[in-house]
Amino acid sequence: MPRFLRTTTVLLLCLFSLSSRFAQAGDDPEYAGRRGSEWAQLLRSDSSPRKRKAAVVALGQLWKEGKYFQSLPSISLALQQDPNAEVRVQAAIILGQLSKEDLTRNDSAKPVVSQLVTALLAEKDSTVRRETAIALGRFGNLSKPGVLAISNTLKDSEPSTRAAAAEALGRIGPDARSSASSLMPLLTDSDRNVRRLAVFALARIAPEDVNSVGASLSEMLKGEKDADMRRELVVALGLLGDHSEAAALALTSVLMDTDAEFRREAARSLARFGLEIQPAAQALLTAFQSDADKNVRIDALRALGTGLGERMQNHIPLMTSRLNMEPGSKGDPDFEVRIAITEELGALGAAAKVAVPALRRSLRDPQVKVREAAGQAIKKIDAPISKKP
Numbered sequence: 001m002p003r004f005l006r007t008t009t010v011l012l013l014c015l016f017s018l019s020s021r022f023a024q025a026g027d028d029p030e031y032a033g034r035r036g037s038e039w040a041q042l043l044r045s046d047s048s049p050r051k052r053k054a055a056v057v058a059l060g061q062l063w064k065e066g067k068y069f070q071s072l073p074s075i076s077l078a079l080q081q082d083p084n085a086e087v088r089v090q091a092a093i094i095l096g097q098l099s100k101e102d103l104t105r106n107d108s109a110k111p112v113v114s115q116l117v118t119a120l121l122a123e124k125d126s127t128v129r130r131e132t133a134i135a136l137g138r139f140g141n142l143s144k145p146g147v148l149a150i151s152n153t154l155k156d157s158e159p160s161t162r163a164a165a166a167e168a169l170g171r172i173g174p175d176a177r178s179s180a181s182s183l184m185p186l187l188t189d190s191d192r193n194v195r196r197l198a199v200f201a202l203a204r205i206a207p208e209d210v211n212s213v214g215a216s217l218s219e220m221l222k223g224e225k226d227a228d229m230r231r232e233l234v235v236a237l238g239l240l241g242d243h244s245e246a247a248a249l250a251l252t253s254v255l256m257d258t259d260a261e262f263r264r265e266a267a268r269s270l271a272r273f274g275l276e277i278q279p280a281a282q283a284l285l286t287a288f289q290s291d292a293d294k295n296v297r298i299d300a301l302r303a304l305g306t307g308l309g310e311r312m313q314n315h316i317p318l319m320t321s322r323l324n325m326e327p328g329s330k331g332d333p334d335f336e337v338r339i340a341i342t343e344e345l346g347a348l349g350a351a352a353k354v355a356v357p358a359l360r361r362s363l364r365d366p367q368v369k370v371r372e373a374a375g376q377a378i379k380k381i382d383a384p385i386s387k388k389p
Contacts, residue, residue, distance in 0.1 A: 096135030137168025170201030214242025238269025277307025346377030
């Protein structure tokens with residue numbers, strides 16, 4: 001064989017050998033001195049729980065770096081079968097760090113929800129159940145298959161596990177609607193955090209009997225003293241969808257709270273009532289005129305604009321009086337509120353024609369942003385009405 005052919009052959013053999021080694025290294029990458037396959041073997045068979053727990057972390061890191069896609073099956077198997085609760089906890093934590101995109105785009109991640117559900121149904125340790133429920137909650141509506149298993153976890157003897165299960169159901173959202181009957185008893189749970197997260201969940205799962213849930217939350221709000229619980233209840237009554245008079249009045253009572261942030265949250269929740277805001281209208285008008293906090297005044301006005309719609313034209317004289325900055329007038333001292341007023345007047349369109357003189361005065365407002373907002377409002381009010389074909 002000619003020398004150049006022998007040299008070429010040797011080079012090709014060397015290149016083939018090197019490429020085979022690189023392919024092997026790519027298929028079985030290294031982390032902290034061990035190959036992925038070695039970590040997986042350690043997780044399956046090492047007698048030390050500490051080492052197996054370290055293996056779960058290592059495999060999770062390899063998967064996160066996109067280097068070893070066999071990590072997840074090994075971690076899921078450990079969650080279901082490892083005899084040590086600490087190892088199973090670590091496995092649940094690592095699986096819970098996946099993203100929703102991972103579960104929909106990566107073949108090795110797609111079975112994770114069903115594996116978590118299987119593990120939760122069989123798990124006896126409360127701490128592992130808690131971490132598994134937390135993991136499922138992080139995947140939102142993708143965890144719909146786990147609703148029954150998580151609902152069963154609401155009966156756990158440990159408060160932290162019950163709380164985690166309730167929060168997970170809330171994060172799943174309307175797909176967890178069937179859990180409402182299991183969540184309701186937790187409103188009287190002995191643990192404050194469990195009660196709070198039951199409220200959180202009920203507001204977000206869109207329960208079928210929304211009025212019954214709303215009545216319970218409204219009643220809770222009346223006597224609740226804990227600040228975190230009160231805040232959760234106020235937000236929940238806005239999200240729930242119960243627009244009954246009882247719910248509106250429960251939120252109206254919060255408009256007189258000493259905490260401005262509570263008053264703001266109540267106004268925001270009332271804004272969600274839409275056309276059913278009428279029972280709270282007078283209280284919102286009072287807040288708009290006289291609340292000490294400018295943001296409460298703005299949110300009260302926005303709630304009225306959202307709920308009253310065209311009926312806001314009945315309150316044009318009040319709004320224009322709050323625009324008047326002449327000496328001795330009742331104009332609002334905060335320009336942000338005056339901007340909000342001009343925007344609400346502009347939203348009424350031609351129905352706010354009577355407000356144009358007041359808006360023209362606002363073109364001389366001390367604040368340039370108010371002047372700009374007034375000019376925009378006038379344009380909207382004076383815009384020609386388009387005729388339907």
